[in-house]
Amino acid sequence: MLTDIETVLIPRQxxxxxxxxxxxxxxxxxxxxxxxxxxxxxxxxxxxIIFLAxxxxxxxxxxxxxxxxxxxxxxxxxxxxxxxxIGALPDDLKDKHVLIVxxxxxxxxxxxxxxxxxASRQPKSxxxxxxxxxxxxxxxxxxxxxxxxxxxxxxxxxxGLDYNNYYRNLPDIGTLRKEAL
Ligand code: XMP
Numbered sequence: 494m495l496t497d498i499e500t501v502l503i504p505r506q507x508x509x510x511x512x513x514x515x516x517x518x519x520x521x522x523x524x525x526x527x528x529x530x531x532x533x534x535x536x537x538x539x540x541x542i543i544f545l546a547x548x549x550x551x552x553x554x555x556x557x558x559x560x561x562x563x564x565x566x567x568x569x570x571x572x573x574x575x576x577x578x579i580g581a582l583p584d585d586l587k588d589k590h591v592l593i594v595x596x597x598x599x600x601x602x603x604x605x606x607x608x609x610x611x612a613s614r615q616p617k618s619x620x621x622x623x624x625x626x627x628x629x630x631x632x633x634x635x636x637x638x639x640x641x642x643x644x645x646x647x648x649x650x651x652x653g654l655d656y657n658n659y660y661r662n663l664p665d666i667g668t669l670r671k672e673a674l
Contacts, residue, residue: 495663497673502649503642503666508624509547511641516551519592519622519639523554530617531557531589537607538562540596543653543661544624544641548594559583563603571648571656571674576603578610586614593621596653601635608636625649625666 523532536545538560549556562580565573593607604621612619622639626632629646644666650656651663656674 497660497670498651498663498665498667499670501665501667502644502647503652505652505664508641508652508666512544512547512551515622515639515641516548519548520552520554523552523590526590533557533559533583533586533589533591533616534594535559535561535583535591535607535611536594537596537603539661540653540655541594541624544596545594548622559586561607563607565603573600573602576606578606582610582614584614586611586616588615588617590618591616591620593619595621595623597625597627597649598623598632598635598637598640599627599629601631604635604637624652625654 526532532554534549534556536558549558561578561582563576564579565576591611593604593611595604598604608619608621620638621636623637624641626637626640626643627646628643647668649666650660650669651666653661654666655661656669
């Protein structure tokens with residue numbers, strides 16, 4: 494599997510280091526909320542699983558987790574067909590402080606859609622956190638409060654990100670060789 498990787502863009506040590514900074518920033522902001530504030534993290538499956546697992550263990554607050562499943566890359570595709578929500582969205586978000594967690598901000602379609610849907614549930618606050626943001630205009634134009642890394646506009650796998658549902662278990666983030674596609 495490792496031989497399918499062309500370039501390691503972000504090695505595991507850098508991910509771990511940046512996660513410490515990012516989670517500290519998020520934890521500080523959550524600490525500023527009043528004592529009675531209820532916090533709900535909404536991870537977008539499946540790509541965010543590893544990021545989520547590492548992030549939440551560095552947040553000392555009392556938090557609830559409500560997942561959302563979105564499909565955007567059917568089959569072996571590398572181009573999104575547009576995000577589709579699978580199943581129900583969390584509905585008990587009124588007056589809660591909600592943080593959306595996703596793996597990557599690419600076209601921005603997924604985050605915009607989820608933000609709009611969750612906003613209709615009248616949370617007290619609604620923020621978003623992504624591990625990666627591609628350097629393309631539509632990603633930069635999409636509101637997102639917390640960003641782990643800005644990366645070039647290339648297709649990446651590893652640390653939860655997949656191609657055809659493979660490579661999520663790679664500890665580093667990298668690009669794939671043409672032969673693996
Ligand atoms: P959009 O375009 O809606 O994309 O911002 C967000 C979702 O699309 C997936 N995605 C990727 N998955 N490598 C991947 O493995 C990529 O380079 C990539 N770009 C987008 C991802 O699931 C993300 O949540």
